[in-house]
Amino acid sequence: DAMVIQNPRYQVTQFGKPVTLSCSQTLNHNVMYWYQQKSSQAPKLLFHYYDKDFNNEADTPDNFQSRRPNTSFCFLDIRSPGLGDAAMYLCATSRGEGGKNIQYFGAGTRLSVL
Amino acid sequence: GENVEQHPSTLSVQEGDSAVIKCTYSDSASNYFPWYKQELGKGPQLIIDIRSNVGEKKDQRIAVTLNKTAKHFSLHITETQPEDSAVYFCAASMATGGFKTIFGAGTRLFVKA
Numbered sequence: 001d002a003m004v005i006q007n008p009r010y011q012v013t014q015f016g017k018p019v020t021l022s023c024s025q026t027l028n029h030n031v032m033y034w035y036q037q038k039s040s041q042a043p044k045l046l047f048h049y050y051d052k053d054f055n056n057e058a059d060t061p062d063n064f065q066s067r068r069p070n071t072s073f074c075f076l077d078i079r080s081p082g083l084g085d086a087a088m089y090l091c092a093t094s095r096g097e098g099g100k101n102i103q104y105f106g107a108g109t110r111l112s113v114l
Numbered sequence: 115g116e117n118v119e120q121h122p123s124t125l126s127v128q129e130g131d132s133a134v135i136k137c138t139y140s141d142s143a144s145n146y147f148p149w150y151k152q153e154l155g156k157g158p159q160l161i162i163d164i165r166s167n168v169g170e171k172k173d174q175r176i177a178v179t180l181n182k183t184a185k186h187f188s189l190h191i192t193e194t195q196p197e198d199s200a201v202y203f204c205a206a207s208m209a210t211g212g213f214k215t216i217f218g219a220g221t222r223l224f225v226k227a
Contacts, residue, residue, distance in 0.1 A: 004157070031213050040123075042203060042217035043158070050213065090157050094213060100146055100165065101207050101215060105157030 003027050006091050006106035013081050014114050021076040021109045023091030030096035032074040033103065034066060037088040049074060050096060078111075086113045116141040118206050120218030128226050133191045135221045137204035140185065144206040147187050148215070149178060152201045161202075162189070194225045 005024045013019040023032065031050050035043035047056045049068045063085070065077040078085055088110050092103040117140040127133050139147075145166035150158035164171045164178045164187065171178050175194075180187040191198055201222050207215040 006157075033213075040220070040222075042219050045214060048213060092157070096213060100163070101213050102148065102160055102163065103158075103215060105150075105159065107155070107157050 002107070004091055004093055004104050004106035006089075006109050008109060009107065010110050010112075012112045012114060013078075015082065016080045019078050019081055019111065021078075021089050021091075021111070023074045023076075023106055024072050025093045025104075026072070027093055027104060028071060029093035029104070030071075031094045032068060033090075033092040033094075034064075034074070034076045035090040035092065037090055037108070043090055046076070081111070081113045083113050086111055116144060116206055116208075116214075116216040118204060118216050118218040120204050120221060122221060123219065124222045124224075126224040126226065127194050129194060129196060131194055133189075133194055133198070133223055133225075135189045135202055135204065135223075136186065137188070137206075137218050138184075138186050139206040139216075141206070141208065142182075142185065143208045146207045147178070147180060148205050148207075149176075149189050150203045150205065150217075152203065152220075154200075158203055191223075194223075196225050196227050199223055199225045 033048040034046045037043045046060045068074045088108045090108045091106045094103045120137045148163040151161045152158040177190045201220045203220050204218040205215045
């Protein structure tokens with residue numbers, strides 16, 4: 001059974017039209033992450049939550065926002081998608097143990113921007 | 115900050131042969147090194163990991179080695195099978211400084227039957 005679930009699997013939006021991607025987890029993990037992965041590249045961390053504490057990466061554009069209303073859910077909001085934002089977006093969770101930070105990934109949402 | 119370099123970017127082997135993927139990291143404070151496998155259309159999944167107090171770890175056909183002095187770690191897959199074909203990512207993280215994991219650029223492994 002999937003433990004980190006991302007919806008939708010495929011999302012098409014128009015240039016400049018806000019879009020929200022969702023992630024839910026059944027693992028009760030403290031930490032939730034959002035990564036952007038472009039073709040043939042490594043996942044790039046956008047931000048993560050430790051419980052309700054939000055941690056933004058320094059190079060994450062302001063266009064990307066996140067919400068975590070409760071332990072199970074986390075959302076990625078792209079306020080004004082540009083063509084360069086077309087990518088796979090991966091959600092991941094971890095327990096939050098400092099010594100061994102195993103991350104559990106969802107299947108991803110592939111975003112297309114027209 | 116931490117940087118992880120991974121080689122090769124593409125690797126093609128014959129079924130039954132071994133495959134080796136190598137990574138180097140820059141921050142000597144990193145102490146946890148996971149390897150993830152990403153199949154087409156799926157998210158990465160952990161396949162093996164190693165902590166800095168261990169030099170080698172093996173799990174059936176896969177093994178990971180770590181050289182802390184040289185800041186190198188490698189993934190070894192023996193007796194490769196077509197289902198091993200995927201993209202493999204190495205990564206490095208540290209116990210302090212939050213929960214950030216830095217990924218290598220990935221190696222696309224093709225196992226030819």
